[in-house]
Amino acid sequence: MDVAWNALLLSLKVAGWATALNLVAGIAVGYLLARVRFPGRDLLDTLLTLPMVMPPTVLGYYLLVLLGRRSWLGAWLQDHLGISLIFTWQGAVIAAAVVAFPLVFKPARAAFEAIDGQLEQAARVLGISEIGIFFRVTLPLAWRGILAGVLLAFARALGEFGATLMIAGSIPGKTQTLSIAVYEAVQAGQDDVANTLVLLTSVVCISVLLLAGKLAPGRIAHRSS
Template identity: 65%
Template sequence: MDIVWIDFTNPAFLNPLLLTLKVAGLATLNSLVIGVAAAYVLARWNFFGRDFVDAVCTLPIVMPPTVLGYYLLVFIGRRGVVGHWLQDTFGITLMFTWQGATIAATVVAFPLVFKSARAALEGVGEQYENAARTLGLGEFALFLRVSLPLALRGVLSGGMLAFARAMGEFGATLMVAGNLPGKTQTLSLAVYSAVQAGNDGLANTLVLIISLVCVAILMTTSKLLKPQF
């Protein structure tokens, strides 16, 4: 397997790397906020249609990336429900932008945070929360001061998996943001471009870098999930 040495200051490598970190970081932050909130609601309240909501939140894990990309086009495309409104009202276009790539990465990363956070929150003993309620804590304060700290390891592991997933996002990002060097080209898209151009050495090097980062994240996640005695 051919490996080439990369000049890390070269914009051809540096731009996709920085963009990938920005997109993955923002997507992870979005997923943590929305995913933990959704997980808490589904873990603590029993309501009609809860199983359906759970299935919808989990759907991006099993749905083909191109289908996710199509749904995103329907919503945030120039003729989409939200995209058309943003264009007409604020002059904002999400297509072929890094913001669009962030939305795509958020959608595919969200279920990993949601499932991990829900499992962690359901594992929090109700006796702790009930004790906090007797001390006068409201539901929001109870979540911040009791439930979330006790479930933090599970939430963090989900966030790390979401970051790794967002780093490797390809299909939905390609449909929504395109593959524009210096603008929307992430590392995974740079690998695709290198393969298309026949530059196997560069492709192998980029794949190796992404793989090492993902392995490091998975090893750290595994340690977080180990029981503490």
């Protein structure tokens, strides 16, 4: 049971940090692509959506190439900041964040694009600054769609396996998340541990998905009609 609870707590920690990073980055990028037209916008949207369709192990390999000790970024982080992300829970956070990012970014962009521009224009007429318009008008109108995406991203980060295993490995108590612990338990023939881990994962993911379904813009519109 200690293995199960340690894996659950680590998974919640990794998923929580990954979701927090994606919340900030997803809102910023979603708003940028929804409101600003610039050359290469469609290409950028495609690249940011790639984690939804690309195999997680491929993403993990890219992260290894980017953050490994022999890469320029990994070497710079190690030499100048003393930071090594490989085989750490922080590396698992980055892997989970990359995989789950489109689940925040895409709903955020759609939510911003669905806002009636006349409401923001009315705020400008009243003399509200652009920052004030974003936080007092735009974000409150888009928050339900964003929150639904955030919950889905949390569930996805919680169950991330391939990229996390590539960059963080499977160190019990340090980088062994729920999904990796399930794999290790099955490989070791520990069916009781595997059953417990699967049950914990299923309960958490189902709860998150039910909450996300209640916050989905489509259901809200349906109920109000």
